[in-house]
Amino acid sequence: MNDDMIFKICLLAALGVYGMTSLVRPQPKDTIKLDRTIPDLQITGAPTSLVLQRVAGSSSVPIGIEALPEIDGQTRTIDVRLKGATVRAVLDLVVKKDPRYVWQTAGPVINVFPKGPKDPLLGTIVSHFEVKNVNREEAIRALENSIEVQKILAETSLSDRTLKSLPGDSEYGLPKFSLDLKDSSVRSILNSIMLKSSSKSWVFFRYGARKDSFSVLMH
CATH class of the missing domain: 3.55.50 (Phage tail protein beta-alpha-beta fold)
Incomplete structure (x- = not known):
């Protein structure tokens, strides 16, 4: 077996090992946090900011919230009733029920803020x-x-x-x-x-x- 053939075999083996390790590469921390499950979340008639605080407390995922001010003394409230939902699913539901907000990750933190001017x-x-x-x-x-x-x-x-x-x-x-x-x-x-x-x-x-x-x- 010549040197050229040995080199090709070694290269193929190395690529195979790389491919196998890439399949088991750890998920980013953000993804792991968002996939964390909240066993039971039952909230009725609460301001969006309070719902998000409950999500943070139930999931141990830190959340920073820029809440919109009340309009004419009226506080907008939402209901959230979920069991066994991921943090991502809960956040998606919250901004669906109150579309004035969006959410995004900032490293290990989730920030929620208005769609409009900050x-x-x-x-x-x-x-x-x-x-x-x-x-x-x-x-x-x-x-x-x-x-x-x-x-x-x-x-x-x-x-x-x-x-x-x-x-x-x-x-x-x-x-x-x-x-x-x-x-x-x-x-x-x-x-x-x-x-x-x-x-x-x-x-x-x-x-x-x-x-x-x-x-x-x-x-």
Whole structure:
């Protein structure tokens, strides 16, 4: 057997091994999360943001939500009744029932936001966000006090300038973490805080007669 024949045999063997390993290649983490099953989800007459928070809590898949403001004091509600459905199926059903929203993955996080214009605050880019040995409350306060966020709050004259976690939550015992992010949007930073603090979801919403007040709830 000459050298040329030996080379061809080795090449074919290598290609065969590659083909076999490609068949068992692990799924991306995003796909694994979306295929996670929620045993039972029965929700009646709840705001879309609350439904999504329940999905996050039931599936342990972190979700960041930009909620649309109420119109004339009316809150849109939906019903979700599913058993043994995947996270993907639940999300698809939610945006079908409330087509004002779309969802997409952002690494290990799911973000849900309006189909139309997004809130400029969440899209604000912070050039450098760094915190050390803080809990989520302290991290959110640091984000609020960043130069870029303070600037847009002043420009838009928002009356409530408080970014906060779920009211009633105590800071005692919350996990500590550090973050060092560059050129990141407020939405992305909130995602990172949620992940680092082992929180399940965050919700951004505006309120008030002129929608000039806002809050961010994380839990």
